[in-house]
Amino acid sequence: QVQLQESGPGLVKPSETLSLSCAVSGDSISSKNWWSWVRQAPGKGLEWIGEVFNSGKTYYNPSLKSRVTISVDKSKNQFSLNLSSVTAADTAVYYCARYKSADTFDYWGKGALVIVSS
Amino acid sequence: QSVLTQPPSVSGAPGQRVTISCTGSSSNIGAGYDVNWYQQLPGTAPKVLIYGNTNRPSGVPDRFSGSMSGASASLAISGLQAEDEADYFCQSYDSTLRVVFGGGTKVTVL
Numbered sequence: 118q119v120q121l122q123e124s125g126p127g128l129v130k131p132s133e134t135l136s137l138s139c140a141v142s143g144d145s146i147s148s149k150n151w152w153s154w155v156r157q158a159p160g161k162g163l164e165w166i167g168e169v170f171n172s173g174k175t176y177y178n179p180s181l182k183s184r185v186t187i188s189v190d191k192s193k194n195q196f197s198l199n200l201s202s203v204t205a206a207d208t209a210v211y212y213c214a215r216y217k218s219a220d221t222f223d224y225w226g227k228g229a230l231v232i233v234s235s
Numbered sequence: 236q237s238v239l240t241q242p243p244s245v246s247g248a249p250g251q252r253v254t255i256s257c258t259g260s261s262s263n264i265g266a267g268y269d270v271n272w273y274q275q276l277p278g279t280a281p282k283v284l285i286y287g288n289t290n291r292p293s294g295v296p297d298r299f300s301g302s303m304s305g306a307s308a309s310l311a312i313s314g315l316q317a318e319d320e321a322d323y324f325c326q327s328y329d330s331t332l333r334v335v336f337g338g339g340t341k342v343t344v345l
Contacts, residue, residue: 153334162237162324162336162337162338162339163324163326163339164336165334165335165336168333176333176334178333179332212280212281216334219328220269220271220287221283221286221287222273222281222326223283223286223292225280225282226280227280228280
């Protein structure tokens, strides 16, 4: 059974960098899947942030591209999200998910609420 | 403003059939890319309900079905049950944006 677990600070100050990690179990980060981040602002819909392959190749949402970095750590079987220069608009539940064969988000983490506030 | 357009809400009585539409464009659904549907129960992460337009993962009741027509997709729920009350999102590949979601539809069981 594939499981994903987000971790990281729940509170980030405006203008700082939001950093989250996603630990993967039941699958190898080196498998033929992409690993993604999706967020959901309070009461809003889902917004794709970006994804990474085990080679380090990435794709990002154009609206966030200038502030986002997603990377993999094969030694820890996890991947990470950095979002810089955050504002209150970045307050959301952040989900990590497996993007199977770059087609379907088939496994999701439980989500991590990140609040941007001073 | 989501790239894929869904109605904000639909409702139905127990046992009824409801449908949720998902309208895209020539860069996503209209280009022939597959549509997936996700169910999000209150306070939980989304779960894949339909993948590849019409396929149900193991464990998903056959009351849920997906269909396609041109640049649109639809999710139908037959025999609506109280436990189906949730938010539903469509998702597809987009040739410009890579991954796009619908804005979500809240299903209410009357």
